[in-house]
Amino acid sequence: MSWFRRTKEGITTSTEEKLEVPEGVWWKCPSCKKAIPSADLRGNKYVCPNCGYHPRINSTEYFEVIFDEGECKLLFENLRPKDHLHFKDLKTYKERLEETAKKADVTEAITVGVGKVNGNKMVCACMNFNYIGGSMGSVVGERISKAIDYCVQKKLPLLIISKSGGARMMESAFSLMQMAKTSAKLTQLSEAKLPFFSLMTDPTTGGVTASYAMLGDINMAEPDALIGFAGPRVIKETIKKDLPKGFQRSEFLLEHGFLDFIIDRKELKQRLSDMIEMLMALPASSARS
Amino acid sequence: MQYLDFEKPIEELNEQLEKLRKLGEGGKVDMTSAVKELEEKISLTRKEIYTKLSGWQRVQLSRHPARPYSLFYIQQICSRFIELHGDRGVRDDNAMIGGLGTLDGESVMFVGQQKGINTKDRQFRNFGMANPEGYRKALRLFKLAEKFNVPIVTLIDTPGAYPGLEAEERGQGEAIARNLYEMTLLKVPVICIIIGEGASGGALGIGMGDRVLMLENTWYSVISPESCSSILWHSWDMKEEAAEQLKLTAQHMHQFKLVDGIIKEPMGGAHNNPEEMAKTLKREIKKNLIDLKDMSPAERIDARIRKFSSMGFYEED
Ligand SMILES: [Zn+2]
Numbered sequence: 001m002s003w004f005r006r007t008k009e010g011i012t013t014s015t016e017e018k019l020e021v022p023e024g025v026w027w028k029c030p031s032c033k034k035a036i037p038s039a040d041l042r043g044n045k046y047v048c049p050n051c052g053y054h055p056r057i058n059s060t061e062y063f064e065v066i067f068d069e070g071e072c073k074l075l076f077e078n079l080r081p082k083d084h085l086h087f088k089d090l091k092t093y094k095e096r097l098e099e100t101a102k103k104a105d106v107t108e109a110i111t112v113g114v115g116k117v118n119g120n121k122m123v124c125a126c127m128n129f130n131y132i133g134g135s136m137g138s139v140v141g142e143r144i145s146k147a148i149d150y151c152v153q154k155k156l157p158l159l160i161i162s163k164s165g166g167a168r169m170m171e172s173a174f175s176l177m178q179m180a181k182t183s184a185k186l187t188q189l190s191e192a193k194l195p196f197f198s199l200m201t202d203p204t205t206g207g208v209t210a211s212y213a214m215l216g217d218i219n220m221a222e223p224d225a226l227i228g229f230a231g232p233r234v235i236k237e238t239i240k241k242d243l244p245k246g247f248q249r250s251e252f253l254l255e256h257g258f259l260d261f262i263i264d265r266k267e268l269k270q271r272l273s274d275m276i277e278m279l280m281a282l283p284a285s286s287a288r289s
Numbered sequence: 290m291q292y293l294d295f296e297k298p299i300e301e302l303n304e305q306l307e308k309l310r311k312l313g314e315g316g317k318v319d320m321t322s323a324v325k326e327l328e329e330k331i332s333l334t335r336k337e338i339y340t341k342l343s344g345w346q347r348v349q350l351s352r353h354p355a356r357p358y359s360l361f362y363i364q365q366i367c368s369r370f371i372e373l374h375g376d377r378g379v380r381d382d383n384a385m386i387g388g389l390g391t392l393d394g395e396s397v398m399f400v401g402q403q404k405g406i407n408t409k410d411r412q413f414r415n416f417g418m419a420n421p422e423g424y425r426k427a428l429r430l431f432k433l434a435e436k437f438n439v440p441i442v443t444l445i446d447t448p449g450a451y452p453g454l455e456a457e458e459r460g461q462g463e464a465i466a467r468n469l470y471e472m473t474l475l476k477v478p479v480i481c482i483i484i485g486e487g488a489s490g491g492a493l494g495i496g497m498g499d500r501v502l503m504l505e506n507t508w509y510s511v512i513s514p515e516s517c518s519s520i521l522w523h524s525w526d527m528k529e530e531a532a533e534q535l536k537l538t539a540q541h542m543h544q545f546k547l548v549d550g551i552i553k554e555p556m557g558g559a560h561n562n563p564e565e566m567a568k569t570l571k572r573e574i575k576k577n578l579i580d581l582k583d584m585s586p587a588e589r590i591d592a593r594i595r596k597f598s599s600m601g602f603y604e605e606d
Contacts, residue, residue: 084602087534089521138601145598167489167511169521172535173547176489176511177600180497183469184597207511209462210450210490215470229462229490230452238452248457258460 029053045266054222054265056202059111059126062161066124066269072115075123075150076143077107084138085172093170096132104131108139109164112147114156118273120280123151126161127208133165136207140168141178144212148185157195157276162213166206166231179211186215195279197272199263200227200250218275219259221250227258293349295338299557302331335557342506344532347539348514350506351485355560357567358417359386359401359444362484365567366574367391370399373433376425379459384415384451385423385495387430389439393575398434400427400495401444404485417486418451421464424494428468431475440478440578443495448513450491465494472497473593478581480574482552483507483539484559497597499589500577501547503539504566505554509547510537547600 027038031053040049045065046057064070083094101107109131114123125147127134144160151158168175189196198216200209202225209229213219221227228235228248236243246252253259263271292300306327313320342350350356363370367390374381387400402419405411419427427443434441450461472479472495481498487509503509512520517535518527542548552573555562581589 078606080604080606082602082604085534085536089527089531089534139603141601142603169512169517169535171511171602172537173510173542173545174601176493176509177547177597179466179490179493180469180597181600183466184473184497184594187470187473187594207490210465210494211469212466214460214463214466227462228457229450229465230457234452235454235457239454241454243454247454252458256458256460258463 027055030055045268047265052223052264054202054224056129056163058128058130059106059113059161062126063111063113063115063124065265066117066122066159066272067113067115068118072113072124075112075114076146077111079108079139079142079146081108081137081139083170084174085170087170087172089170096170100132104128106131108143109134109137109168110140110143112143114150117269117276120157120273120276121154122157122159122272122276123147124159124161127163129163129165129203132168134163134208135165135168136175136178137168137171138174138178141181144182145185148189151189151194152192155192155194157197157280158189159197159199159272160212160216161199161201162204162208163201164204164206164208166208176207179207182212183215186212190217195276197275199268200253200259201225203227205229205231214258216260217279220261220263220271221253221259222265223250223262225250227253291354293346293353295342295346295349298334299331299338302327302334306331332556339556339558343529344508344535344538344541345514345529347506348486348508348532348537350558351508353558353560356485357559357563358404358406358446359399359484360403361563362444362567362570363388363390363399363401365564366571367397367399368393373430374426376422376429378425379422382415382420382423382426383413384417384419384447385426387427392571395578396437396439397574397578398430398439398441399444400430400441401484402447402491402495404446415451417447418449419447419491419494420451420453420456421459421461424450424461424464424468427495428471431468431472431479435475435477438477440581441475441480441498442574443479443481443498445481445483445487445492445496446485447488447491448486449488450494465490468494469497473597474590476586476590478578478584478589479593480577480581482570482574483509483548484570486513488513497593499581499593500549502550502552502573502577503542503548504552504559504570505539506558507539508532508537509539509542510535 026035027041028035029048032051034050063072087093106128110127112125197218200221204227250262369391372388386403390397402417404417405414479498481496481501483503514528514532517531539551555565559566
């Protein structure tokens with residue numbers, strides 16, 4: 001399920017699609033409304049230094065936050081989307097893809113990078129919300145699938161950072177089957193005893209929640225992120241009642257047992273390297289036998 | 290008999306037939322040949338309508354109120370059936386049924402969504418929309434089947450996983466995700482058959498099979514045509530067009546290799562002859578089970594992973 005809403009500009013989600021961290025000298029926090037010098041925000045790992053708000057960022061910023069010296073090698077960028085079904089609503093999917101390619105700084109709704117986290121090599125597949133709402137299409141599934149193969153080959157841990165409005169309707173059942181594909185591939189990562197860390201960020205919904213996002217060996221989330229299967233609007237329409245405060249937020253999921261912990265973006269890198277070291281200190285076979 | 294809008298010509302002819310028969314019963318005029326002629330005309334009209342159904346018309350058929358549901362098929366197919374209940378955690382989900390059946394002397398674990406046959410029953414079954422405990426009940430039965438080396442058949446018929454408050458509290462997303470993962474690794478043969486509606490993650494949550502088959506007049510998609518219309522066209526009126534664009538019919542799905550086969554329905558749809566439909570279904574289940582039993586568990590799991598991993602389209606620069 002997903003809940004894109006059309007606006008004049010094209011397809012966008014019910015919340016602002018564009019990044020909350022624009023280029024410029026000043027950044028105004030949407031939560032505390034304070035104007036912060038952009039350099040200070042960046043220096044604080046893209047967390048509001050005043051109130052701790054976590055603005056939406058893309059793979060570019062996440063890679064900067066988690067990888068040593070902000071350096072990593074991008075993988076599978078050669079995989080590009082295609083309008084296989086010749087889908088057309090008010091415009092064709094092909095047109096949408098072309099328009100998105102023009103304005104987005106990324107090539108799909110997920111970017112894969114390999115780098116070091118405090119010296120520990122790790123693969124990270126990070127979703128980009130500003131690419132058609134972080135919707136899960138064939139390229140998202142294939143890049144994850146290839147990232148898993150890469151991890152198995154090189155014996156590396158995998159981090160997936162989820163940020164998605166759900167399915168990519170313009171790919172219909174192919175979009176649905178990416179849930180099947182990624183879940184099936186994750187069994188191979190597990191078979192190889194390689195850790196899979198799942199980080200859910202605002203928002204993580206629909207088919208992404210109902211597949212890889214919830215399948216981490218370690219499930220974690222950023223503070224106050226919206227995480228759910230059905231969208232709040234759909235639920236509200238179904239039960240015809242207002243939703244309780246904090247419903248489907250990270251803290252709610254932690255309370256109900258679906259997260260191992262909530263992690264501040266500033267602590268993320270250290271936590272990742274701690275977990276890699278603790279889980280991968282011994283060869284898996286000797287640790288088990 | 291309830292007629293769908295596109296079945297109007299059949300309805301009219303059937304009314305004429307009824308009149309003719311009544312006249313014939315009077316005994317004064319012999320209507321035999323006229324009745325026969327009209328019956329042939331009905332059969333021909335039905336054929337004409339049913340050989341060129343649109344995507345939306347198949348969606349309508351998949352939701353026909355007289356269409357047979359999971360428990361009907363199971364009872365028709367099995368000489369013995371013991372329904373099993375509960376997820377051992379929260380409660381029994383009546384939208385997801387399951388149990389052990391005997392199919393020509395062999396045990397099969399059946400799991401499927403169940404819709405209701407009247408207003409009260411539809412509520413009891415929550416319109417075939419399972420909660421997380423339904424998916425967890427399904428998984429418990431899959432594991433039970435695996436333990437005793439019993440093959441699994443799932444019957445898929447749902448407008449979606451239930452989008453409720455408690456469903457979210459109890460982890461609808463996690464429950465479906467867990468099933469996708471665990472079904473991949475099941476050591477026993479798994480056959481999944483879409484018998485009605487195959488809506489999104491709610492359908493896929495019991496849909497990871499060695500063989501995924503669709504009845505002729507069913508649909509499988511990431512979203513219902515209605516919701517797709519409302520989101521992409523910003524109007525509820527484009528459901529027919531959305532159904533075309535989504536390419537959600539069994540014919541499309543098979544052509545895309547997203548499902549492994551199509552099971553033919555009786556002329557006029559499954560509801561037109563449920564017993565015949567059940568017989569066909571049984572034949573298909575048996576045939577596929579025999580094929581799958583020739584493979585080892587490891588071969589089946591490998592093939593399952595390979596099949597689902599190959600789904601997708603993209604350019605490679
Ligand atoms: Zn702030």
